[in-house]
Amino acid sequence: MNRPALLLVLPLLLVTGCAATDSGPAGGPPSPTHGTEAFDQRAVQVAEAWRPGPDWRTGYVPLEGPTVLTGDPGFTPETEAAFRAGWYRAQVGIPPTRVGGEIQFPDGRLRLPLVSAAEAYRQLDQGDPLPCPGRPKQPGRPTPGGPTVEPGPDGWATSSTQTACLPLTVTAVTFGAVPVRTSRGVAQVPAWLFTIKELATPVVRLAVAPTAVTPVPEPTTPARPLPDGLVAAQNLAAVDDARLTVRLGVGACDTGITPLVWERPDVVVVGGGVTRATGECIDLLKLEPVTVTLAAPLGSRPVLDVFSGAPLAIAPR
Structure with a gap:
């Protein structure tokens, strides 16, 4: 993209x-x-x-972000930058089919709408890497009408002279559940697990639909x-x-x-x-x-x- x-x-x-x-x-x-x-x-x-409202004890109020790492990913400076910026590329098909699921709290269960793997990937992927200082220069790919022009670290530069950061490569996606701290304690929450070629552990995107998430009270x-x-x-x-x-x-x-x-x-x-x-x-x-x-x-x-x-x-x- x-x-x-x-x-x-x-x-x-x-x-x-x-x-x-x-x-x-x-x-x-x-x-x-x-x-x-x-x-x-x-x-x-x-x-x-x-004085939180009743949803604090009855709804789903996550106290972690929707993107989770369940172990040590073995970051390098480049892969950590890509993870934090949301730079990904998929080498496999991402299924658009929605699945059912429920959250298991210490005090009970709650069934909520989920997003598909394709929707989760769209939430995860924030675009292509920008030019990055300190990386080897990459040759530009010519485009109709002239060279591509993109913002670089020192202003605007043509693609033939820009430096590049690298995205994370998705090689597989599976459906599962991961522990997440919530207002009702640690819960098992449905999630999509994206296997990343460059990392030691998957990048996890929680599968609960954003409309079903109760925000933290003010x-x-x-x-x-x-x-x-x-x-x-x-x-x-x-x-x-x-x-x-x-x-x-x-x-x-x-x-x-x-x-x-x-x-x-x-x-x-x-x-x-x-x-x-x-x-x-x-x-x-x-x-x-x-x-x-x-x-x-x-x-x-x-x-x-x-x-x-x-x-x-x-x-x-």
Whole structure:
């Protein structure tokens, strides 16, 4: 396909390493070593304001994106760029036939309309690669009326001088189910699994029709600004029983980054504490992965950001 794809690159620095903490007893505030008075007060406000509608417990509210990786794909810089941009090419036929299926939650089942493999592939495929700096130059293919002209990294260039990124190659597609974190806990969700020649694991596109997906409810953010020295949680990197890996949004010169958690039987609130730098510092947001261990397995409890009050979704690395 020849649809142009736009890849937006934001200045983002990922910092490796993590800090671990243990929370206090479920149903009460965390111990003094894992919270601050300002954080605890804010967490109580966030938890009390969390009032999702009935669909949170009866519908399908996914807390992961519709494109899922179920294992380590063995990315290279080129294949990761293609995955994030949605660059694909199919070497097999993609069946247009719709199939039936249901979601299996820990507390029951729900039958919903599904999309066909062809529809799922159309959602997955976001166009052809743009010219990419650092790649070997590819000879252009002449087209009627003259050379093809496409935007390059330094402006507009003819196809005879452009550099190219590579798409991911689909060699097979199968129907199955994959574990997905939802508002009702981890569910088995129908999905289309696309085998990719360049990757070690399939790229999975969830098969539930977009019209059957209940959106995450809008949070109620506390009126007061976040107290100085506290930072927001951006998303979840992983959930392993009672162990959460959370990405905090911190300043480029912040130090003393400490994960903070507050929990009760129906909700968990997370954030972080930092020491702000004095003097000049570059204005840059970093994502700092930290780890917290809850007093009890997370189960179906939502994890809320202490700043916005929004439930956190699992985001790819």
